[in-house]
Amino acid sequence: MFDKISRFSFPTQITFGPGARKLLPEHLSTLGIDKPLIVTDPGIKNTDILTAIEVVLKKSGVPFAVFSEVQANPYEEDVVSALKAFTSSSCDGVIGLGGGSPLDVAKVVPVLAVNDGPLSRYDVSTGGNLQIKGPLPSVITIPTTSGTGSEVGRCSVITSASQGSKFMVCNPLMMPGQAILDPELVVGLPSALTAYTGMDALTHNIEAFTVEDFHPMCDAIALKGIEFVAQYLERAVKNPGDIEARGYMMMAAMMGAVAFQKDLGAAHSLAHALSSVCGMQHGLANALCLVPVMKFNMEISAHKYAEIARCFGIDTSVMTEMEAAGEAVEAVEDLIDRIAIPACLADAGVAESELPLLCDKAFEDSCHQTNPRPCTKGDLMMLYRQAYGKKTR
Ligand SMILES: [Fe+2]
Numbered sequence: 001m002f003d004k005i006s007r008f009s010f011p012t013q014i015t016f017g018p019g020a021r022k023l024l025p026e027h028l029s030t031l032g033i034d035k036p037l038i039v040t041d042p043g044i045k046n047t048d049i050l051t052a053i054e055v056v057l058k059k060s061g062v063p064f065a066v067f068s069e070v071q072a073n074p075y076e077e078d079v080v081s082a083l084k085a086f087t088s089s090s091c092d093g094v095i096g097l098g099g100g101s102p103l104d105v106a107k108v109v110p111v112l113a114v115n116d117g118p119l120s121r122y123d124v125s126t127g128g129n130l131q132i133k134g135p136l137p138s139v140i141t142i143p144t145t146s147g148t149g150s151e152v153g154r155c156s157v158i159t160s161a162s163q164g165s166k167f168m169v170c171n172p173l174m175m176p177g178q179a180i181l182d183p184e185l186v187v188g189l190p191s192a193l194t195a196y197t198g199m200d201a202l203t204h205n206i207e208a209f210t211v212e213d214f215h216p217m218c219d220a221i222a223l224k225g226i227e228f229v230a231q232y233l234e235r236a237v238k239n240p241g242d243i244e245a246r247g248y249m250m251m252a253a254m255m256g257a258v259a260f261q262k263d264l265g266a267a268h269s270l271a272h273a274l275s276s277v278c279g280m281q282h283g284l285a286n287a288l289c290l291v292p293v294m295k296f297n298m299e300i301s302a303h304k305y306a307e308i309a310r311c312f313g314i315d316t317s318v319m320t321e322m323e324a325a326g327e328a329v330e331a332v333e334d335l336i337d338r339i340a341i342p343a344c345l346a347d348a349g350v351a352e353s354e355l356p357l358l359c360d361k362a363f364e365d366s367c368h369q370t371n372p373r374p375c376t377k378g379d380l381m382m383l384y385r386q387a388y389g390k391k392t393r
Contacts, residue, residue: 002214006215008215012176013177014254015027018184020180020182021052021056021185024057025056027177028062028093031140031178034063035093036065036140037066037082037095038054038065039097039102040067041071041098043098045068049097052185053095064091065089066085067081067082073101074158075158076158080117083109086109094107096151096176098143100157103148103150103151104148104150104157105156106141108158110137111136115132120167123168124155124167124170124366129170132174135173146197146198146236146250147199149253149255151254152176153260154175155170155174156169156170157272165276181251183243183246186246194240195237196282198339199284199339200253201252202226202252202332203256203267203268204264205223206294206332208261209222209226209259209304209308210265210301210305211264211371211372212372215262222255222259222262224255225251225252225256228251228252228255230313230335232244232245233245262370264367265297265368266368266380268368269366269367269380270289270383270384272285272361273358273361274350274358277354284342287341288344288345288348288387291336293383295386297372298322298329302321302324305325306319306321306328308328309324309331312335314331344388344389355385359380368380
């Protein structure tokens, strides 16, 4: 009990509610940003979301520039290109607009605006992230999906083209100065992406809660985040215009990212490899790996999973801890079934011949190191095999 020092940190200011985007000029002024660079992707550029933000800025007479070329699972070259736009347009702050990819790029542009490149030198796995010097230009994040939680996180996940794998840059200096969560910006998100990103949020909350570390604040947030996903994800998938469901899913995503300052687990290592090797959408990858990982962790994490079962509204009062834990796994499987996620990796287009490379990449990923049950490379292969075939139950 209390055998080590813990650190708790929840510093990002969050503005939430339908129409919250209209407060953007006020937040720019508070943070001292005179000319922001909007960092987004081609998908957002082709919707009216970018227009909605531009209208708000133009109405207030705020000059701005736009970089809209961020790729999915963004590469170092995306960051370099965004930095060029930032410098050539004489910007002094960044607005990240979009899903996890634009937000992750938006958060590291200020790193390279002040610190020498390449970005990979600040990889958290080498301790390079501790070399980042500030102060950094301020960032405002405006998410248009509800999954990554990058809007309140201190990390960015970037793909190295030369290594063919992802690396993470994390530093408290990268915390956005303001996150604007406006459910009206999410109603146009297609059902499949709503389901995938929602499963990313669920995986964050479950894995963070399951990490064996002393952080009762994050644990409480994670449990509430799980409850919101259990109640609202299916509604958001099936009724895209349901502002209440969209709002609670935005909350669940943000809460998952706050909670995972505790760390994540094996599902994220498996998912990161699926994205870097197969280009799979991150939330879908988590959805396909979460249940096998929960079953793998079952005995060690039964006491935690029993609490998760209660988040799904299951009365566990007459159950043993293991029975309740089993109900939690089943509840997650049922949710996945109801929101039309592919049944397995094979159905999602992964070739069986890719499993050994995936396994190598997943083992190199650091997330599994905080999984409650230690993972060998063989364990990760077994988990991929379970996720590969049809249903494991
Ligand atoms: Fe994630």
